[in-house]
Amino acid sequence: MIKIAVTGASGRMGQTIIESINQSDGVELGIALDKGDDLGAVLGRFDVLIDFTRPAATLDYLAICVSANKAVVIGTTGFDDARLAVINNVAKQIPVVFAPNMSIGVNLSLKLLDMAARVIGSDADIEIVEAHHRHKVDAPSGTALKMGEVVANALGRDLSKCAVYGREGIEKPRDRETIGFSTIRGGDVVGEHTVSFFMEGERVEITHKASSRMTFANGAVRAANWLKGKSAGLYSMQDVLEVS
Template sequence: MIKIAVTGASGRMGQTIIEAINQNECVELGVAFDKGDDLNDALDKFDVLIDFTRPAATLKYLEICERSGKKMVIGTTGFNDDELQVLTEASQQIPIVFAPNMSVGVNLSLKLLELASRVIGNESDIEIVEAHHRHKVDAPSGTALKMGEVVANALGRDLSKCAVYGREGIEKPRDRETIGFSTIRGGDVVGEHTVSFFMEGERVEITHKASSRMTFANGAVRASRWLQGKSAGMYSMQDVLELS
């Protein structure tokens, strides 16, 4: 039986992950952690740690897992480039599944976006709109950025150079080479993402809407099971779902 540790256990996502673990016959909850608890005190109680907290906390847990040889599933978003480099370096020592969104549907959408981009991307104005609850602190969402990255890579573009995060003050026609992002925050929206390909006379839209955090939690548990027997490396949900 795979034993899982969960961080941020009192939060909305942490509680949902614990529920998903309890509903899965192939795993069990080894230990649940919250802010202030010391992971070092329970290293013998889990095989893999699931973390959906904040970058600073994730890096703290990462250091302990790397030192003790524990696997990790990371759904935290909002990392800067230096923090991402720390994750990459740690993955040389332990197996990590790192994804901005663990949803099966979102990861299928990423595959569809890659195909759509190759077929119609160069003839389209591409816009990404995402909506989340009022408590989400990073914007655009990690999922929206990942969608933009998939589109840009398929088109041979550099997202850091072609992304537009706001059009206020831009007094010129839209550049087709750009990829636009729009962010909505309000209420209790779990997560909605739409990528639109605007062409002359028609429009293609790929949309994913999450109505429950359980979709992310189930994906994280699935990733935890998939990691068993894997060697050190950085893996994605595309790997877990055999979509890569």
């Protein structure tokens, strides 16, 4: 039986993860932690940590897990390049599943996006639109950025150079080499992402809509279970689902 520690346990995502653990086979809740609780004091109570908090807190938890050789599942988003580098270095010492979205459907969508981009090639204007609840603080979402990265890589582009975040005022005609991002925040939207490939006379859209946080929680718990016996390394949900 794999014992799981859950951070941010009183939050909406934390509560959903705990519910998923309680409904899943092969795992059990080892410890639930909130801000201010000392992870280092309960190292004997868990095998894998699931963290969906904030970047700074995630790095603090990672440092403790490295010292105790504990596996980690990271669903936190909003990391800058420096913090991403820390995660990469940590994964050389312990097994880490790091994904901007733990949903099975989203990770299938990433596979479809890679296929669509390779087939359509550079014959389309590509736009990504994402919507989330009013409490989400990072924009665009980590999932939208991952979708853009998959498409850019398939087309041999560098997303950091071709991404356009929002459009305002009078601009030059659209550059087909760019990938556009638009963000919507409002209400209680769990998460919606659409990638559109606009061609002359037709349009291809790949959309994923989440109606419950349970889809992310179930994926995170599945990832925690999958980590059992894995060696140090940085893994994605596509590795977990064996669709990479």
